[in-house]
Amino acid sequence: MEGPTAVLLATIIVGLPTVMLMLMFNRFFKFREKKLEVEAGKAAEIAAQYASRSTELEQRVRVLEQIVTDRGAETAAQIEALRPRRLARDAARTSDDATA
Numbered sequence: 001m002e003g004p005t006a007v008l009l010a011t012i013i014v015g016l017p018t019v020m021l022m023l024m025f026n027r028f029f030k031f032r033e034k035k036l037e038v039e040a041g042k043a044a045e046i047a048a049q050y051a052s053r054s055t056e057l058e059q060r061v062r063v064l065e066q067i068v069t070d071r072g073a074e075t076a077a078q079i080e081a082l083r084p085r086r087l088a089r090d091a092a093r094t095s096d097d098a099t100a
Helices: 004-070 072-099
Strands: none
Touching: none
16 A cells, blocks of 8 residues: 555545534534624623613712702701701600600
8 A cells, every 4th residue: 555545545444534623613613603792792782771770870969969059058057957956856856765
């Protein structure tokens, strides 16, 4: 078994498994690539949801800031008006707790 037959046999013995391995690796890497594309799509969707939620929260904060700045003095006066009643009520609770 010398000559061209040996070379042909060696090529088949070495070449066929090599080609099969290359095909298997090619399929595996295509599968991994597709899987990564799907995961990237999911991540982009989640990021878009967070961005829309963030925008909604920013709008709500703007409204609250406007309320506070527009009625800041009025709100402060209302808080101060409640303060003596709250202090008296807290003092009454403490004395009730001490006697109980």
